[in-house]
Amino acid sequence: MVANPILYIALPLFTAFLVPLLAKLWKPLVRIVPGLVLAYLAIMSIVLMQQVGPDKPIITMIAGWKAPWGINLVFTSFSGFIASLISILAFFIWLYSFKFKKVEFDDAQKYFILFMLLTAGSIGVVLTGDIFNMFVFVEITSLSAYALTAFYKGRDGAEAAFKFLLIGAFSSIMLLLGISILYAYTGTLNMAQLAMLMPQVPMKAKVVSFLLFFVALGIEAEMFPLNGWAPDAYSQAPGPIAASFAGILAKAGIYALIRVSYTIFDLGNDGGFDLLLVMGLITMVVSELVAMRQENLRRMLAYSSMGQMGLIMIAFGLGTKEGIYAGLFIMFNHAVIKSLLFLASAYLVYYTSRKKISDLDGFGKLLPVTSLLFGLGAFAIVGLPPFSGFWSKLSLLVATADSHMEFVLATILAVSVIEIIYYFRVLGRLYFRKANKEIKVRKPTWNSTVSMIVLAIVIIGVGLHPDFITGLLHNAAADLADKAGYIQKIIPDLFSQTLN
Amino acid sequence: MNQLLTYSVYGTAILVMMIGIYAMLTKKNLIKIVIGMSILDSGFNLLLIALGYIKGGTAPIFSPAVEGKDVIMVDPIPQALVLTAIVIGFGVTAVALSLVIRLYRKHNTIKIDEIKTLRW
Numbered sequence: 262m263v264a265n266p267i268l269y270i271a272l273p274l275f276t277a278f279l280v281p282l283l284a285k286l287w288k289p290l291v292r293i294v295p296g297l298v299l300a301y302l303a304i305m306s307i308v309l310m311q312q313v314g315p316d317k318p319i320i321t322m323i324a325g326w327k328a329p330w331g332i333n334l335v336f337t338s339f340s341g342f343i344a345s346l347i348s349i350l351a352f353f354i355w356l357y358s359f360k361f362k363k364v365e366f367d368d369a370q371k372y373f374i375l376f377m378l379l380t381a382g383s384i385g386v387v388l389t390g391d392i393f394n395m396f397v398f399v400e401i402t403s404l405s406a407y408a409l410t411a412f413y414k415g416r417d418g419a420e421a422a423f424k425f426l427l428i429g430a431f432s433s434i435m436l437l438l439g440i441s442i443l444y445a446y447t448g449t450l451n452m453a454q455l456a457m458l459m460p461q462v463p464m465k466a467k468v469v470s471f472l473l474f475f476v477a478l479g480i481e482a483e484m485f486p487l488n489g490w491a492p493d494a495y496s497q498a499p500g501p502i503a504a505s506f507a508g509i510l511a512k513a514g515i516y517a518l519i520r521v522s523y524t525i526f527d528l529g530n531d532g533g534f535d536l537l538l539v540m541g542l543i544t545m546v547v548s549e550l551v552a553m554r555q556e557n558l559r560r561m562l563a564y565s566s567m568g569q570m571g572l573i574m575i576a577f578g579l580g581t582k583e584g585i586y587a588g589l590f591i592m593f594n595h596a597v598i599k600s601l602l603f604l605a606s607a608y609l610v611y612y613t614s615r616k617k618i619s620d621l622d623g624f625g626k627l628l629p630v631t632s633l634l635f636g637l638g639a640f641a642i643v644g645l646p647p648f649s650g651f652w653s654k655l656s657l658l659v660a661t662a663d664s665h666m667e668f669v670l671a672t673i674l675a676v677s678v679i680e681i682i683y684y685f686r687v688l689g690r691l692y693f694r695k696a697n698k699e700i701k702v703r704k705p706t707w708n709s710t711v712s713m714i715v716l717a718i719v720i721i722g723v724g725l726h727p728d729f730i731t732g733l734l735h736n737a738a739a740d741l742a743d744k745a746g747y748i749q750k751i752i753p754d755l756f757s758q759t760l761n
Numbered sequence: 762m763n764q765l766l767t768y769s770v771y772g773t774a775i776l777v778m779m780i781g782i783y784a785m786l787t788k789k790n791l792i793k794i795v796i797g798m799s800i801l802d803s804g805f806n807l808l809l810i811a812l813g814y815i816k817g818g819t820a821p822i823f824s825p826a827v828e829g830k831d832v833i834m835v836d837p838i839p840q841a842l843v844l845t846a847i848v849i850g851f852g853v854t855a856v857a858l859s860l861v862i863r864l865y866r867k868h869n870t871i872k873i874d875e876i877k878t879l880r881w
Contacts, residue, residue: 400852400853411863414863420864423791423861434802437805438805440842441812441842
């Protein structure tokens with residue numbers, strides 16, 4: 262089996278452009294081939310994750326140019342973990358959505374092209390070792406996300422997508438400005454070399470470009486107050502795409518934010534982490550409070566998703582190893598659980614025109630499997646044992662307690678109560694209300710049921726036996742904290758020169 | 762004098778960016794907003810090119826005419842970046858305009874304050 266990180270980007274990109282040709286050959290190929298490619302990537306992730314270790318990252322040079330000059334892909338315990346998470350999740354989202362019934366063939370074709378581009382772009386953001394290349398991948402991801410938001414002509418998708426696009430255009434300019442300031446002072450675009458040369462950049466330039474990066478990537482990572490696009494985009498996009506926004510797009514955004522603030526700028530002692538912590542705290546509190554008064558199920562899930570991103574930012578903002586570990590654990594859980602919730606909710610609100618929570622009375626009897634899976638996801642995301650969400654929240658609470666941040670700890674606990682209130686309000690409607698007689702429901706297809714059940718098994722499996730992934734998470738956390746190691750692995754020659 | 766010239770190039774670039782941001786923030790017409798976005802992109806490209814300029818530099822191409830001679834070249838990387846940024850800006854503008862068409866067909870207007878189905 263050929264396992265090389267370059268395939269993560271090359272295969273989905275190639276497939277995306279191959280889809281129109283495949284449609285000419287035999288129409289079902291359009292649905293099948295993307296799935297085969299994603300399955301290959303998912304298996305490749307497992308193979309690569311076994312090869313990669315703390316001291317042996319997999320570094321690919323593109324076109325044979327060595328690190329500071331050419332673009333390289335860096336597959337370490339940390340970036341590899343996120344890339345594997347994205348590719349495996351992408352496979353299950355494909356499995357959920359490959360049989361489109363409601364959608365016409367031309368639209369289905371566009372859907373698969375854009376979905377493959379979204380996957381390729383997000384994995385590219387995670388794996389690349391070059392800051393400008395990261396910008397290009399961020400743009401690929403956002404462009405396909407705009408188009409996917411406007412996918413359904415009947416909904417208000419175009420409006421949501423236009424908002425998203427305006428914010429995204431600002432973000433891309435800010436990202437470019439940040440990159441050009443760094444380039445003007447260091448003369449390099451390689452992330453490892455940037456990290457190495459950072460001490461010689463004057464403090465003012467450092468702060469300005471850090472803030473530019475912070476705002477630009479915060480938009481993708483759904484940070485308050487830059488997340489105005491998220492509720493609209495989540496509620497107007499097709500169900501599986503909302504799941505991939507939570508599981509793929511936001512994960513790539515937060516990865517870039519973390520990589521930039523930990524490895525490149527390393528402003529931990531100068532307030533960089535505090536900024537992350539405070540913004541995370543504000544994001545979490547505001548989003549969860551707004552989520553409580555939402556009447557549209559998808560919007561509620563979107564706000565809850567932002568709240569979780571706030572939790573992740575808090576965890577990384579602590580700046581300790583336990584904090585990084587907790588942050589990675591929440592990233593994993595949020596990707597799996599929120600995807601399950603979005604996928605299940607797509608069937609719950611399938612025929613209701615306004616997608617309101619109050620339309621869901623008595624769905625527990627009408628759609629037993631979907632409702633059960635939604636309930637399981639809701640229990641997991643609020644952090645009840647024995648589901649995986651419990652362990653991640655516990656590790657975050659322990660990490661905050663270790664850093665002596667009692668205020669943050671108390672806020673997280675208080676917000677968890679709000680979370681329980683609004684999720685249980687939905688569950689109460691599902692199970693303890695009488696169903697409306699004339700209501701029409703849509704039974705899930707076999708493939709989407711399988712995909713949701715696998716995600717549910719992951720949630721329960723990790724919940725009962727967290728050791729399945731704690732090893733991977735510890736390696737990834739150690740890898741992120743080791744900045745000197747990152748530089749040394751990518752540009753060993755230049756690194757040893759500076760030491761002498 | 763040279764100093765003034767340098768600053769005036771940066772100043773022009775920033776002025777162009779400001780015009781773009783002004784259009785994006787204050788205009789009500791969707792097409793004008795897209796134009797503002799495009800102006801913002803151009804201003805940024807100008808800034809980046811100006812950053813990479815070295816006084817008296819020629820095009821950064823190795824050819825027999827310059828080989829072995831002591832020739833100053835401008836920094837090629839900002840130019841490569843701007844080329845990429847132009848292509849991306851083109852893509853974003855195209856998507857934005859197609860969204861405007863979609864919005865016009867649905868709402869029969871391109872005034873942004875008449876399209877507000879979605880709210881915070």
